[in-house]
Each structure stands twice: as C-alpha cells, then as structure tokens.
Amino acid sequence: MNITGNRGEWSEAYTLLRLLADGKLFAADEQLNKIEDMFFPIIKIIREETIGSRYDYATNEENAEIEIYLNDEPVLRVLAKTFDDEANKLLDEISRGKGKGAFEIPRAEAFIRSIYVEKLKAKSANKSDINIQIHDINTGFEKVVGFSIKSDLGSPPTLLNAGETTNFIYKVEKLDPRQIPVINSIDTDRKIKDRITAINDCGGKLVFHGMQNTTFNENLIMIDSQMPMVIAEMLVGYYSGAATKCQELAKYVIDSNPLRQSENFYRHNIKELLCAVALGMKPATSWDGTDEATGGYIIVKTNGDVVAYHIYNRDSFRNYLLNNTKFESAGSTKHKYAELYEQDDDIFIKLNLQIRFS
Numbered sequence: 001m002n003i004t005g006n007r008g009e010w011s012e013a014y015t016l017l018r019l020l021a022d023g024k025l026f027a028a029d030e031q032l033n034k035i036e037d038m039f040f041p042i043i044k045i046i047r048e049e050t051i052g053s054r055y056d057y058a059t060n061e062e063n064a065e066i067e068i069y070l071n072d073e074p075v076l077r078v079l080a081k082t083f084d085d086e087a088n089k090l091l092d093e094i095s096r097g098k099g100k101g102a103f104e105i106p107r108a109e110a111f112i113r114s115i116y117v118e119k120l121k122a123k124s125a126n127k128s129d130i131n132i133q134i135h136d137i138n139t140g141f142e143k144v145v146g147f148s149i150k151s152d153l154g155s156p157p158t159l160l161n162a163g164e165t166t167n168f169i170y171k172v173e174k175l176d177p178r179q180i181p182v183i184n185s186i187d188t189d190r191k192i193k194d195r196i197t198a199i200n201d202c203g204g205k206l207v208f209h210g211m212q213n214t215t216f217n218e219n220l221i222m223i224d225s226q227m228p229m230v231i232a233e234m235l236v237g238y239y240s241g242a243a244t245k246c247q248e249l250a251k252y253v254i255d256s257n258p259l260r261q262s263e264n265f266y267r268h269n270i271k272e273l274l275c276a277v278a279l280g281m282k283p284a285t286s287w288d289g290t291d292e293a294t295g296g297y298i299i300v301k302t303n304g305d306v307v308a309y310h311i312y313n314r315d316s317f318r319n320y321l322l323n324n325t326k327f328e329s330a331g332s333t334k335h336k337y338a339e340l341y342e343q344d345d346d347i348f349i350k351l352n353l354q355i356r357f358s
Contacts (some may be wrong), residue, residue, distance in 0.1 A: 003109045004102040007154030009120040010094045011300045012129055013112055014087060015149055016045060016057070018306045021084035023063035025134065025298070028307035030319035032299065040134040040310065043142055047122045047131075055116050068115060078115060086111045091304045094153050128293050145295030148278065150357065152302050159274065159321075162330030162354035165283040167212040167337050168232050172347040175204030180340045180347065192329055192338045192351075193241050199340075199349075200240075208232035209348065216283040223276060224269045226259050231273070233258045235351045238327040239338075245358060246270065246325045271318035274325060277355070278317075326358040 005013075019025060019042055027038040044058040056069040059080070066083060068076040090108045097103050121129065128146025135142050150157060160166065183198045199206065211217040211228055220227040230253060237243055237252035250270050254263045280292025296310040297317060309317030330352055332338040337350035 011151030017087035030316040043133040147295040148293040151300040156357040160355040165213040166353040170206040219287040274321035
C-alpha cells in the first residue's frame with residue numbers, strides 16, 4: 001500500500017528528516033523566529049510504529065552519519081547529508097501539494113521506506129508526535145521527551161476540537177417565552193450570531209449557568225477556579241460578533257471584566273488554557289495538570305525551518321498561542337447548541353467552544 005498523507009502528515013516525515021540532518025532542535029521566540037544561539041543537541045529520535053519494533057535514529061558528534069538501530073541492534077548507516085537533501089526535496093513537494101486532502105510523494109516514500117518508516121505518523125500513547133532524546137544544555141541531562149508537531153505548510157489545524165463536551169450553558173433572563181420559536185427559526189448564513197442578536201434585541205440576557213461536561217469543567221478549574229466563567233464570557237463576545245481572534249477576545253473579556261479582576265489575571269489564565277490544551281489537556285479526559293507532550297511544541301515554518309517551544313521558552317510559547325489562535329463555530333446541529341430550550345420554567349441556550357490556529 002502506498003503512503004499517502006495531507007500536508008500536515010507529510011510535515012511529520014519532513015520534521016524527522018530535517019532534525020536528523022541538522023542534529024539540533026532550535027528554539028523560537030514568540031514571533032516564531034528561530035533563536036540561533038538557543039538549541040538542543042539531538043542524540044536520537046525514537047519511533048515505534050508497531051509494538052515491539054523500536055527504531056532509534058542516532059546522530060554522532062560530527063553529525064556526519066545517522067545510525068539506525070532496531071531494538072538496539074544496528075541495521076543501517078546513512079550520511080546526514082542524504083537526510084538534508086531528501087528533506088529539501090520533500091519540503092518542495094509538500095509545498096506544491098494541492099488541496100487539503102491526502103496525496104502521494106513517490107520519491108519521498110522510497111527514501112523513508114529505506115530508513116524503515118512505513119507510516120507518516122508513529123503511534124503514541126500521549127499527545128506527542130515525535131519522541132526525541134535531547135541533550136539538555138541547562139541541566140546536562142539526556143532525556144527522552146515528546147513534542148507535538150504543528151505545520152504551517154498545510155491548513156491551520158484545530159487546537160481544541162468541538163464536541164458536546166465543549167458546550168457552555170447559559171440561562172437566558174428577561175426573554176418572553178413566546179420568542180423561543182421565532183428565534184430558533186432563524187436560519188441565516190450567520191444564524192448563531194443572528195440568534196444572539198435577536199435575543200439581545202428582545203431584551204434577553206445571557207448569564208453563564210454551567211458546563212455540559214463535568215470533566216471539562218473540572219479540567220478548567222485545574223487552571224483557575226473561575227476559568228469556566230472567563231471562557232463563557234469570551235464565547236458571548238465571539239458569538240455576538242465582537243471578535244474572533246483569541247488576543248481580541250482576551251481584550252473583550254478584560255473590558256467587560258465579569259469577575260472584577262485585573263487585566264493580568266485574564267491574560268495569564270487564557271494563555272494557560274491555550275498552553276494546557278496544546279500540550280495535552282483534552283475536554284473529555286480527566287487531566288492531572290501535567291503535560292503529555294513533555295518536550296513542548298515543534299512548528300514547521302513555511303520556509304522549512306523547524307523550531308520548538310520548550311520549557312525554557314514557555315512564556316514565548318504562551319504568547320505565540322494567544323497571538324495565533326482564534327475561536328470558530330463548529331456544526332450547531334451536530335454538537336447540539338445555539339437553540340433556545342425551556343427547562344424547569346427557565347430558558348437556556350448552549351454555546352460551543354472550538355479553537356483553531358489562525
């Protein structure tokens with residue numbers, strides 16, 4: 001069976017080749033610029049596509065050759081320059097790939113199969129896309145850490161996927177129940193915004209009531225006890241048409257100040273939410289506050305640079321996320337939100353959270 005993948009999936013193969021060719025992983029600042037004098041030497045990259053078959057791709061001090069091991073037994077040596085050449089060719093093919101769907105790259109497939117890569121995405125029990133043993137220049141330790149990979153070569157991926165688990169529930173106060181069928185019948189191209197506008201025009205007011213999913217609620221409270229309220233206010237701003245980008249929605253909630261807190265409180269906690277989601281927190285899975293992607297985040301830039309946010313530049317990562325993400329609306333019918341309903345003589349509506357890279 002031929003290997004196929006979209007741009008994001010081929011970017012994971014590109015990351016493997018590029019990092020082995022360079023022998024180091026560069027850090028990035030909050031504007032995604034490579035920091036030339038801040039990097040982590042790579043000792044080896046570890047892949048386990050099938051249980052019991054672990055391949056180690058090891059560099060050496062001169063980084064002249066890449067030594068490949070299967071379960072600690074040497075199986076192949078390849079010049080690092082070959083990885084560099086193949087990475088450059090693969091980058092060109094990915095950039096020229098058409099559409100959002102999967103496609104083949106025969107030349108790249110031939111090379112990656114020759115180095116025992118049969119799948120673009122290796123299996124992982126956590127959120128890591130690639131596992132790397134790095135030399136930590138700050139501590140001297142040589143540890144294996146997992147990184148998530150995001151590629152700017154393809155369509156912007158979601159950071160937080162929508163589901164019924166990401167529904168926020170609001171009580172609608174001061175709304176005449178006779179308006180419910182009228183508002184629910186609104187089916188314009190911007191029906192959710194238009195429904196919220198209609199609620200406001202009829203004198204209704206949305207008051208955050210709670211979250212549909214208790215696990216997601218508990219996860220958010222791990223960040224801050226008032227985090228659900230912060231996001232609920234941002235959602236009102238988004239679906240009212242006030243803003244889309246996370247940095248703009250942060251300003252919206254700062255200006256509305258529903259919790260009577262400082263600007264720093266809101267910015268800090270919004271950044272912490274984005275960082276937690278990026279590094280492993282999932283709405284429907286109980287979260288203990290630790291990062292699943294223990295190394296951090298790798299980003300493939302459009303120029304082919306592969307840069308990372310690690311624990312030592314976490315603040316830059318948090319700022320990057322705030323400045324490069326946005327809210328978006330997923331299917332309201334599929335996720336069962338944006339429709340008024342009555343319960344115990346009160347009126348409610350649900351709004352849904354989905355976050356995508358911009």
